[in-house]
Amino acid sequence: MVNSMLQKGAPPMQRLEIPVISYHARTATFMAAQGFYPSPDGIYRDAAARSYATVLTGTPHPTAHARTWGCQMNEADSENLRGQLQQMGYADSASGEDADVILLNTCAVRGTAAEHALGEIGRLKQLKTERPDLLLGVCGCLTQMPETVEYLRRHAPHVDLIFGTNNLHDLPGLLQRAYRDEAQTIDIWAQAPETVEDLPARRGGGVKAWVNIIYGCDKFCTYCIVPTTRGRERSRRPGDVLAEVERLAGEGYREVTLLGQNVNSYGHDLGDYDFADLLRDVAQVPGIRWIRYTTSHPRDFTLKMVQTISDHSQVCEHFHLPVQCGSDKVLRWMNRGYSRAQYLELVGHVRRLLPHAAITTDIIVGFPRETEDDFQQTLELVREVGYDNAFTFQYSPRAGTPAARWEDPVPPGVKKDRLDRLNALQYATSRRKNEALVGSTQEVLIEGGSRKDPEVLTARTRGNRLVLVPRVLGAENHFGLARVTEAQTWTLHGELVRVEQGA
Ligand code: 5AD
Ligand code: SF4
Numbered sequence: 300m301v302n303s304m305l306q307k308g309a310p311p312m313q314r315l316e317i318p319v320i321s322y323h324a325r326t327a328t329f330m331a332a333q334g335f336y337p338s339p340d341g342i343y344r345d346a347a348a349r350s351y352a353t354v355l356t357g358t359p360h361p362t363a364h365a366r367t368w369g370c371q372m373n374e375a376d377s378e379n380l381r382g383q384l385q386q387m388g389y390a391d392s393a394s395g396e397d398a399d400v401i402l403l404n405t406c407a408v409r410g411t412a413a414e415h416a417l418g419e420i421g422r423l424k425q426l427k428t429e430r431p432d433l434l435l436g437v438c439g440c441l442t443q444m445p446e447t448v449e450y451l452r453r454h455a456p457h458v459d460l461i462f463g464t465n466n467l468h469d470l471p472g473l474l475q476r477a478y479r480d481e482a483q484t485i486d487i488w489a490q491a492p493e494t495v496e497d498l499p500a501r502r503g504g505g506v507k508a509w510v511n512i513i514y515g516c517d518k519f520c521t522y523c524i525v526p527t528t529r530g531r532e533r534s535r536r537p538g539d540v541l542a543e544v545e546r547l548a549g550e551g552y553r554e555v556t557l558l559g560q561n562v563n564s565y566g567h568d569l570g571d572y573d574f575a576d577l578l579r580d581v582a583q584v585p586g587i588r589w590i591r592y593t594t595s596h597p598r599d600f601t602l603k604m605v606q607t608i609s610d611h612s613q614v615c616e617h618f619h620l621p622v623q624c625g626s627d628k629v630l631r632w633m634n635r636g637y638s639r640a641q642y643l644e645l646v647g648h649v650r651r652l653l654p655h656a657a658i659t660t661d662i663i664v665g666f667p668r669e670t671e672d673d674f675q676q677t678l679e680l681v682r683e684v685g686y687d688n689a690f691t692f693q694y695s696p697r698a699g700t701p702a703a704r705w706e707d708p709v710p711p712g713v714k715k716d717r718l719d720r721l722n723a724l725q726y727a728t729s730r731r732k733n734e735a736l737v738g739s740t741q742e743v744l745i746e747g748g749s750r751k752d753p754e755v756l757t758a759r760t761r762g763n764r765l766v767l768v769p770r771v772l773g774a775e776n777h778f779g780l781a782r783v784t785e786a787q788t789w790t791l792h793g794e795l796v797r798v799e800q801g802a
Pocket of ligand 2: 516517518519520523524525526560561596
């Protein structure tokens, strides 16, 4: 297994079950049919030099705003929406309240995320009444669920445009139809008929960039709506991923995060090329100093992958290994595909090869029919692994998933109590782990001013810990060294002892 990691050579071609198309080629054809061509500023304009957005809105300086709920995949999608809006000629409106176009990119993974987005849609009714020219669009995972579309159709006629995760690359045409048609424009594709390359992105992360490597999920965990909202797994071709990373490095990006619902199954549809091979090849791209990846599935996380991470200093030693539960019985009900022992074996490989790696996880409490004994096994596992951090959730039934149909005798109060007990344990562990770093010096990538205090900069360690440091002029977007002086449960405080010049 380890040997194949060392084999170099040209990545194989994708088995072309799902065709690959170019966003630029497709959009250029559509735009040309409307009489628009790209200008030197990258914006599609007509013969009178009016941008596509100006023609759509009838205003000289149109603006747009995209708001995001949910995971990094949604954040990356929103960057692609903003990139397309920019090419159409919309300027970015930070607040959104005065924007000509507002897009809400929604999340469906838990009821709370869905309710937040639906609440915001309701709140925007007032704005739409005040400004009937506002174009309000809703997209993302929620709209892939037929019941949401039905709800918006009946109860939110102020929403002009509803589209999904599989056709976000069609934004120029979707907006045209939404402006033109009197009725609500609804266009949802159940599956992605093709993988779209060269999507424009308006990125917001300084010298950090997201790079999608695999779309969709084939795991069908019984509680999870993602396979429905994101469709079947499809890997981008290694050459396309590497070309994007090289381009990003050339533009000055220094950290890339490889993205997918399950990055470890990357390449299952490609033949003899897997996630470890991709990490190895991305690590060869000059200029990319740090590589992260999210999110992982313990079932597909091979020893070869851990070994590759250990062998390449560019790959940050942070392992996000969502365990979900510590009981074998519940893991089976969840269809996770690993046992507690197999999970601990993976953690053992990580600890052996990278003893100082940060390990984080996701845990669901209150899965249907979870007993106190099952829950105790989760607590025991959390104690045994000693996670640096954990995202903990109370089980939320999602319509259309198998678990939502199962009998669930566990009262909500009991679930909440379990969540509180789990959180108490994890908070204490996170704090202890952070306290152990006081006095140490950590390699960090310095981000920008903190939200609360512009005189404080945020920085991230390789283990993805947040360190707050007093502002040093010109330090943003540079690597440096931070001495840790104080620890809290979620954050470290420290001071910059070195800021590298030239990123
Ligand atoms: N209820 C609660 N948590 C969920 N997650 C996914 N689906 C559900 C659900 N129905 C959690 C899992 C996953 C994380 C992204 O969200 O822990 O790893
Ligand atoms: Fe959902 Fe499971 Fe796929 Fe993760 S691996 S997105 S939890 S179905």
